[in-house]
Amino acid sequence: MLLGVAVCGLFLGVAAKAQQAAVAASSEAPPAARTASHSAATDALDFEVFKMKVEPIFLKQRPGHARCYGCHILPNRGFHLEPLSPGTAAWNDDQSQLNFQHVLQHVVPGDPASSRLLLHPLAPEAGGDSFHSGGRQFASQNDPDWLVIAAWVRSARTEAVSESSATGKVRIYVTNSASDTIDVIDPATNKVVQVINGIELPHGIVFSPDGARIYVSNEFESVLDVVDRQSGEILQKVSLSARPNNLTITKDGSRVLVGIRTEPGIIDVIDTTSLTRVKSIPVDGGVHNVFVTPDGRYAVSGSIEKKTATIVDLNTDKAIWVVKFDRAVRPMAFETNRDGSTSRIFVQLSGFNGFAVVDFAKRAEVARIKLPDKPSGFGIFEGRTGVPSHGIATAPDGKSLWINSTLANAVFKYSLPDLELMGYAALPEVQPLGRPPSGSVPEWITFTPDSKVVYVSNSGAESVSAIDANTLKQIAVIPVGEVPKRINTLILH
Numbered sequence: 001m002l003l004g005v006a007v008c009g010l011f012l013g014v015a016a017k018a019q020q021a022a023v024a025a026s027s028e029a030p031p032a033a034r035t036a037s038h039s040a041a042t043d044a045l046d047f048e049v050f051k052m053k054v055e056p057i058f059l060k061q062r063p064g065h066a067r068c069y070g071c072h073i074l075p076n077r078g079f080h081l082e083p084l085s086p087g088t089a090a091w092n093d094d095q096s097q098l099n100f101q102h103v104l105q106h107v108v109p110g111d112p113a114s115s116r117l118l119l120h121p122l123a124p125e126a127g128g129d130s131f132h133s134g135g136r137q138f139a140s141q142n143d144p145d146w147l148v149i150a151a152w153v154r155s156a157r158t159e160a161v162s163e164s165s166a167t168g169k170v171r172i173y174v175t176n177s178a179s180d181t182i183d184v185i186d187p188a189t190n191k192v193v194q195v196i197n198g199i200e201l202p203h204g205i206v207f208s209p210d211g212a213r214i215y216v217s218n219e220f221e222s223v224l225d226v227v228d229r230q231s232g233e234i235l236q237k238v239s240l241s242a243r244p245n246n247l248t249i250t251k252d253g254s255r256v257l258v259g260i261r262t263e264p265g266i267i268d269v270i271d272t273t274s275l276t277r278v279k280s281i282p283v284d285g286g287v288h289n290v291f292v293t294p295d296g297r298y299a300v301s302g303s304i305e306k307k308t309a310t311i312v313d314l315n316t317d318k319a320i321w322v323v324k325f326d327r328a329v330r331p332m333a334f335e336t337n338r339d340g341s342t343s344r345i346f347v348q349l350s351g352f353n354g355f356a357v358v359d360f361a362k363r364a365e366v367a368r369i370k371l372p373d374k375p376s377g378f379g380i381f382e383g384r385t386g387v388p389s390h391g392i393a394t395a396p397d398g399k400s401l402w403i404n405s406t407l408a409n410a411v412f413k414y415s416l417p418d419l420e421l422m423g424y425a426a427l428p429e430v431q432p433l434g435r436p437p438s439g440s441v442p443e444w445i446t447f448t449p450d451s452k453v454v455y456v457s458n459s460g461a462e463s464v465s466a467i468d469a470n471t472l473k474q475i476a477v478i479p480v481g482e483v484p485k486r487i488n489t490l491i492l493h
């Protein structure tokens with residue numbers, strides 16, 4: 001959230017210019033290339049990968065499901081597979097070539113989200129088609145077999161993927177905290193267009209200013225994963241002092257700051273050129289979240305145990321002041337003065353359904369704002385009343401502040417700078433069997449760069465809500481992986 005804001009600000013400002021320069025030099029295919037003929041698309045998809053990895057899925061006995069092969073060898077099927085030769089357990093090369101041609105009729109190279117092969121057998125609640133006579137073969141877009149097919153379809157890079165990134169300029173990234181995946185949403189279609197695999201317990205996520213790299217704090221291995229954005233491949237693992245929590249990046253992109261969860265409290269500093277940990281800055285208490293102020297001058301860390309926020313001067317890398325609260329410090333968001341310097345910090349606290357307001361110049365809390373009592377009734381069955389409100393973010397245009405409430409199962413909108421309540425958007429409900437509906441346990445917030453659409457990760461509902469910032473209507477619910485939490489916006493060129 002604040003993470004979203006800090007980085008959003010970063011990309012909207014200085015970085016956007018740097019990126020524009022980078023675009024001019026890049027050689028991405030013009031959008032017109034999208035209408036490439038079928039034969040070009042055929043060339044774009046790899047036959048060897050199809051034969052080695054994709055075809056075996058059609059033959060495989062997957063628990064609880066009949067095999068694709070069992071039904072799709074029938075001649076009247078739109079999606080047709082060749083019958084195996086008697087006495088063989090796999091297709092020969094000629095048969096595979098035919099299967100390859102059949103399958104190509106049901107894929108859009110480079111675009112899994114538009115490929116019938118992936119959508120038709122996918123569960124409707126995971127973004128798939130409403131009905132398939134062969135059943136919901138894939139319960140989610142994180143199914144390992146689904147991912148293999150999706151990776152193959154997406155790998156039509158030269159012709160297809162670079163086009164789609166040339167046409168779509170923004171991506172929303174969400175880390176699935178109870179999984180090993182990161183979902184990437186295209187806000188133009190509100191569909192998942194890429195899944196990054198192989199980071200177990202991914203926590204925070206930020207981007208290099210040129211958008212080439214993604215940095216993810218990895219709780220399972222206590223490393224910073226450096227990921228190539230285009231391919232989703234992990235380039236390097238930088239070891240951290242101990243188990244991390246959230247992270248952020250300096251405005252110039254030269255250093256990644258990672259909050260370390262253990263006491264007595266440090267922020268690990270990773271140099272993004274050498275990709276090594278160059279120092280650890282002591283702060284007051286184990287770090288839950290760390291942010292860079294929108295002007296890039298300070299880092300701000302929050303501690304649950306010490307109930308403090310520590311402000312670090314990024315010129316000297318020294319803690320310069322600390323704000324003490326009576327409750328554990330949760331997410332934070334920032335408001336800027338006209339000159340870009342920080343005016344206020346909005347701080348969420350454990351056990352409080354609202355937020356504290358810290359005046360940056362006075363270095364002190366000046367107000368505490370409680371969210372409305374209605375709607376209410378959520379968070380009890382979910383066991384989340386101790387964290388009634390998690391996720392707070394300032395819109396990129398600086399005109400509104402958004403705060404999630406687990407008790408209300410909603411996101412509230414306040415105007416800035418006057419902090420007047422402007423309304424709320426209800427979030428999806430979860431329907432447990434035989435019990436009343438429960439809430440989606442919202443976690444973090446990010447925005448499209450024009451501040452028109454707000455994205456909320458619904459950790460208990462395996463989804464991300466896209467909300468119209470003006471009408472407060474939910475415009476899409478995007479199925480993602482297990483317990484989605486950190487969410488952040490990247491501008492691509």
Ligand code: HEC
Nearest residue numbers: 066067068071078079106116117120121131132133134137
């Ligand atoms: C129990 C039989 C059965 C199984 C098993 C089955 N399917 Fe199907 N599938 C069908 C039938 C029948 C249709 C056409 C009617 C429909 O769409 O429901 C179909 C349609 C499709 C289509 C759409 C084809 C078109 O014409 O647009 C795709 C793609 C597809 N299946 C993929 C798969 C994949 C991949 C698997 C395995 C992971 C699979 N199916 C397993 C019976 C099956």
